[in-house]
Amino acid sequence: MQRRNMSMSGVVDLSAVKAAGEAKEKAEQARARSAEQGGAGGPVSLVIDVDEASFEAEVLQRSAEVPVVIDFWAEWCEPCKQLSPVLERVTREYAGRVLLAKIDADQNQMLMQQFGVQGIPAVFAVVAGQxxxxxxxxxxxxxxxxxxDQLVQVSEERFGITGLQGVADEGAEQEPQAPAEPENPALAAAQEALDTGDLNGAVQAYQNVLSDDPGNTEARVGLAMAELLGRVQGLDAQQVRKEAADAPSDxxxxxxAADLDMAGGHVEDAFGxxxxxVKRTAGDDRxxxxxxLLELFEVIGAEDPRVVTARSALARVLF
Incomplete structure (x- = not known):
């Protein structure tokens, strides 16, 4: 969906010499403690569940030694169900250069407010407490x-934080070996195309799935997401917003503009x-x-509270 790319220039205090110096010192101390305890090469949990009670120990303290990526998610969030498995798999492949902290947005509203989260899934990082x-x-x-890759580079260059090099993931080792479920080749092809940025291929592959299985929720969400990303490719955001502001009846x-709102994570703005x-138009335009609007509902998922609210608002203007 809608993404705010990581902007290193917008990170509070990351370029501060004093903060970087203190972080490097803490990182050295953390590595020294690890060496005294026999090193960090043994199994550790690279993917952890974190709540408000464990946040300081599991995220803030660990961030002095390894960049901690935070995934704000919720059970009802369809895009979260697509993003989280990818984050978990990639984190394990990074083998200790980053940790992934998963935070249930519904159960940890205080953390949501502290990070200024306005929509999920939302992904942050904490490095040396920043x-x-x-x-x-x-x-x-x-x-x-x-x-x-950018996060790892910034963590090392500015803070001297190199992560837990060469560790194994105890979480992966402890997972039971469930019987492999038959994979839908067309759905797998669609997901791979979406992951690699082949949006036209993803659209066609998701359509292939839906032609055989019209009720496939994953395919509907994926198709809506791929179509959205395709529509916003190459758009000049400043120009689009100016045109929308200058011509509200266009x-x-x-x-x-609504597509850009959605692609940027501003879900309520897009729906509104x-x-x-719809309210100010009639006929074919309406x-x-x-x-x-219904297509954008698919991107988020029918159970998302923002979709429920927007559906009610749509009904009021239609009827």
């Missing part, structure tokens, strides 16, 4: 890897813009705006 916004929404795997301008467009 918070970095990474991206929001279900990003393709290629972008996730690029972002983590339906196409409002559709483009289209509800207002139907076009209504259909686009």
């Amino acid at each position: 918070a970095l916004p990474l991206f929001q929404g279900a990003a393709p795997e290629a972008q996730i890897r690029q972002t983590l 339906v196409e301008a409002q559709l483009r 813009r289209l509800v207002e467009t 139907e076009t705006a209504r259909v686009r």
